[in-house]
Amino acid sequence: MTTKTTVLNLTEEEFVHPGNRACSGCGLSIIYRTALKALGRDTILVVPPSCLTVLQGLYPIAATQLPCLNVTFASTAAAATGVLGALRAQGRKHTTVAAWAGDGGTADIGLQALSGACERGEDFIFFCYDNEAYMNTGVQRSGTTPRHVLTTTTPVSGKPQKSKDVPAIMAAHGLDYIATASASYPIDLYDKTVKAKTFSGPRYFHIHTPCPAGWGFPANLSVKIGRLAVETGLFDLYEIERGRFCLTGKSARMIGKKRPPVADYFKTQARFKMLSDAHIEAVQQEVDEKWERYEKAGVPADQ
Amino acid sequence: MNDKNGFALKKSHSEPGPGDGGRTGSWRVLRPVIDLEKCTPAKKNKDACFLCWLYCPDGVITKSIRPEIDYEYCKGCGICAEECPAGAITMVEETIIIMQGDQ
Amino acid sequence: MHIIESGNVAAALGVQLAEAAVIAAYPITPQTPLTEKLSELVDAGEMKAQYIPVESEHSALAVCIAASSTGSRTFTATSANGLLYMTEQLNWAAGARLPIVMCVVNRGIGAPWTVWNDHQDAVSQRDTGWIQLYACDHQQIVDSVIKAFALAETVSIPVMVCYDGYILSHTYMPFELPDPEQVRTFLPDFSPQYALDPLCPKNLNTVTLPDIRPDIRNETAPGYMEIRHNLHTDMRKSLGILEDIEKRFETVFGRGGDPFIEPYRTDDAQYVAICMGSLSYHLRDVIDKLREEGVSVGVAGLRVYRPFPDKAVAEAFSGKKGLIVFEKALSYGYQGAMFADIKAALYGCSDRPFVKNYILGLGGREIKTTELAGALRDSCHPGSESADASEWIGLKM
Numbered sequence: 001m002t003t004k005t006t007v008l009n010l011t012e013e014e015f016v017h018p019g020n021r022a023c024s025g026c027g028l029s030i031i032y033r034t035a036l037k038a039l040g041r042d043t044i045l046v047v048p049p050s051c052l053t054v055l056q057g058l059y060p061i062a063a064t065q066l067p068c069l070n071v072t073f074a075s076t077a078a079a080a081t082g083v084l085g086a087l088r089a090q091g092r093k094h095t096t097v098a099a100w101a102g103d104g105g106t107a108d109i110g111l112q113a114l115s116g117a118c119e120r121g122e123d124f125i126f127f128c129y130d131n132e133a134y135m136n137t138g139v140q141r142s143g144t145t146p147r148h149v150l151t152t153t154t155p156v157s158g159k160p161q162k163s164k165d166v167p168a169i170m171a172a173h174g175l176d177y178i179a180t181a182s183a184s185y186p187i188d189l190y191d192k193t194v195k196a197k198t199f200s201g202p203r204y205f206h207i208h209t210p211c212p213a214g215w216g217f218p219a220n221l222s223v224k225i226g227r228l229a230v231e232t233g234l235f236d237l238y239e240i241e242r243g244r245f246c247l248t249g250k251s252a253r254m255i256g257k258k259r260p261p262v263a264d265y266f267k268t269q270a271r272f273k274m275l276s277d278a279h280i281e282a283v284q285q286e287v288d289e290k291w292e293r294y295e296k297a298g299v300p301a302d303q
Numbered sequence: 304m305n306d307k308n309g310f311a312l313k314k315s316h317s318e319p320g321p322g323d324g325g326r327t328g329s330w331r332v333l334r335p336v337i338d339l340e341k342c343t344p345a346k347k348n349k350d351a352c353f354l355c356w357l358y359c360p361d362g363v364i365t366k367s368i369r370p371e372i373d374y375e376y377c378k379g380c381g382i383c384a385e386e387c388p389a390g391a392i393t394m395v396e397e398t399i400i401i402m403q404g405d406q
Numbered sequence: 407m408h409i410i411e412s413g414n415v416a417a418a419l420g421v422q423l424a425e426a427a428v429i430a431a432y433p434i435t436p437q438t439p440l441t442e443k444l445s446e447l448v449d450a451g452e453m454k455a456q457y458i459p460v461e462s463e464h465s466a467l468a469v470c471i472a473a474s475s476t477g478s479r480t481f482t483a484t485s486a487n488g489l490l491y492m493t494e495q496l497n498w499a500a501g502a503r504l505p506i507v508m509c510v511v512n513r514g515i516g517a518p519w520t521v522w523n524d525h526q527d528a529v530s531q532r533d534t535g536w537i538q539l540y541a542c543d544h545q546q547i548v549d550s551v552i553k554a555f556a557l558a559e560t561v562s563i564p565v566m567v568c569y570d571g572y573i574l575s576h577t578y579m580p581f582e583l584p585d586p587e588q589v590r591t592f593l594p595d596f597s598p599q600y601a602l603d604p605l606c607p608k609n610l611n612t613v614t615l616p617d618i619r620p621d622i623r624n625e626t627a628p629g630y631m632e633i634r635h636n637l638h639t640d641m642r643k644s645l646g647i648l649e650d651i652e653k654r655f656e657t658v659f660g661r662g663g664d665p666f667i668e669p670y671r672t673d674d675a676q677y678v679a680i681c682m683g684s685l686s687y688h689l690r691d692v693i694d695k696l697r698e699e700g701v702s703v704g705v706a707g708l709r710v711y712r713p714f715p716d717k718a719v720a721e722a723f724s725g726k727k728g729l730i731v732f733e734k735a736l737s738y739g740y741q742g743a744m745f746a747d748i749k750a751a752l753y754g755c756s757d758r759p760f761v762k763n764y765i766l767g768l769g770g771r772e773i774k775t776t777e778l779a780g781a782l783r784d785s786c787h788p789g790s791e792s793a794d795a796s797e798w799i800g801l802k803m
């Protein structure tokens with residue numbers, strides 16, 4: 001990281017009005033508020049149906065202070081392409097185009113348009129805020145819902161399948177910049193967003209976004225739970241910069257350190273109620289093996 | 304709303320403004336109250352900490368030496384109290400505050 | 407300048423003359439030569455536009471929706487299942503009041519697969535809030551594309567220019583290519599009331615509630631129902647705008663006519679055949695032959711299907727004895743959609759003709775002149791009025 005941002009020097013300028021309809025303790029609100037600080041005023045947003053549509057407000061009042069185009073569910077990245085096309089046609093080259101979609105809008109219904117836009121090399125930043133289910137419609141399972149998690153469409157025994165690795169799918173498109181982030185590490189997200197702006201072409205963010213209502217935990221624990229996902233080694237903060245994988249921030253500092261057991265994370269949320277001890281054990285093994293690989297490979301860390 | 308051709312361009316074009324969801328402070332069951340005796344920047348009388356400001360989902364806490372909370376819009380999630388390293392923020396039941404106000 | 411080109415190239419040249427700034431399209435037969443031509447014009451530097459080769463029709467219209475919302479003139483084209491894949495976006499573009507122009511190169515829709523011509527694709531999308539124009543030959547294709555941009559941008563409603571796959575898209579005909587300077591006179595630069603701009607941030611197409619709400623100035627803003635009512639009333643008003651545009655086009659280019667119904671030997675006819683697209687020109691030969699036989703019949707081509715020119719239809723056909731509607735589409739489980747629309751338009755006329763419906767040419771089934779003549783001979787006399795059920799021509803069973 002070239003820029004060293006701290007809480008003290010992070011801009012006070014706000015781009016989201018209070019009094020919006022996001023739930024109390026919403027993880028998305030934290031990341032949206034922070035990333036917009038990094039994106040700045042010269043930005044056009046593109047948003048499909050999602051919790052962000054709710055946060056943005058009901059006509060004729062908008063919570064976001066940036067121009068924003070609401071589009072159909074499957075078309076986010078294509079619509080971002082259209083905004084860029086018009087900006088190019090008009091010679092408006094300085095404006096950043098940023099798309100914000102949930103996990104369903106990214107990994108499921110929006111994947112085709114996203115893949116197409118990435119293959120065409122469209123010059124936009126795509127933010128996927130992953131709250132691991134269709135929260136806006138009432139917690140239905142999505143492509144990124146982890147295995148055995150209870151949702152309203154996997155209500156008894158949990159989701160049988162494991163989640164898909166969207167950053168890896170994006171990496172297969174050969175993007176110059178891919179980053180993960182977490183609602184619990186806003187400065188890390190801010191820095192990565194500032195950095196992403198220095199690249200051109202498609203750039204992708206995958207952001208772990210705790211959801212009190214959907215995950216079943218008290219609203220005051222959003223940041224704690226997101227932090228636990230990183231500290232247990234379940235969700236890793238990293239960048240893939242021109243193909244080079246690099247752990248960042250808290251995850252980078254965890255190399256060679258002891259991690260709390262993943263069970264600590266699972267027990268904080270009602271959605272993991274159906275996880276068997278055997279499954280938790282299996283997940284722990286997967287996480288341990290992943291971190292062993294990081295350590296053996298000497299995965300470059302940024303600090 | 305009429306354009307040059309006389310076609311009233313009624314469409315869903317929203318303008319930025321606060322309080323789209325109303326005074327969301329009314330959602331609150333618990334009210335965060337800052338004890339300035341414990342709050343790091345207030346105690347040191349200089350810029351410090353500001354984690355409550357950083358993590359507040361709704362951006363209703365000021366980034367100031369004596370942080371202030373906009374109760375008009377604070378939804379009462381309690382993340383600030385949970386994250387405050389000095390333990391300076393306590394969540395107080397709104398009913399108690401209302402009763403105190405009545406006295 | 408007189409040139410000989412295919413219908414698809416005529417459409418592409420119209421788009422070039424209209425100076426569309428952002429073009430997005432996905433390949434589908436029989437539209438492809440149109441977008442191939444546009445990509446060639448852009449690649450060769452003969453057209454200053456962004457050509458975006460998207461990965462689906464849904465995305466093609468997404469690009470147009472977003473580019474139009476950002477203030478650029480946009481164009482796309484499709485056919486058949488491609489149009490159906492756009493359905494969600496068609497409704498979105500109209501509801502957002504975006505003046506996108508799209509060529510629909512008419513083709514039958516699957517299943518089973520067909521690549522040949524009928525009108526089921528566009529007719530099935532008649533309630534999406536788009537204006538639908540139908541062209542009968544190459545001159546009308548190139549002219550309609552230019553007029554479509556003028557109309558769309560005047561009323562802020564998207565426009566489809568529909569023409570028959572293969573019959574028009576792939577055949578070569580001579581036509582007059584409009585002069586670029588004259589096109590600039592006729593079609594001013596696109597200047598939308600609002601375009602996405604960080605200096606004036608607005609949030610477009612946000613969620614609406616069933617009732618109206620005050621805006622940030624505490625003034626009442628229209629709600630969903632008002633927005634939709636407005637689309638409808640502006641669609642109705644666009645009939646008048648279309649007439650104005652037609653007159654203005656005639657003044658500038660010296661070509662024009664009735665923008666709603668293109669008549670052929672109807673003035674003195676007791677019976678009139680009516681249809682959309684190239685079939686109306688096909689029928690002219692049939693009419694000439696039947697006139698020689700003494701059958702009092704003419705033909706009318708319907709040039710705009712939505713908004714429906716009901717007053718023009720009532721005025722044109724009130725007093726006729728019979729109206730024979732030939733349709734390359736069908737509202738399954740009832741009758742031809744245009745047939746039902748025409749009957750509704752005539753309902754208030756005291757001296758209304760009987761109306762009869764023939765379904766023909768589905769999936770490119772050959773439409774034989776002898777069959778058209780036979781159908782008209784059967785229909786053009788008193789007492790030939792059939793039951794409401796549509797009759798089918800060319801069915802081999």
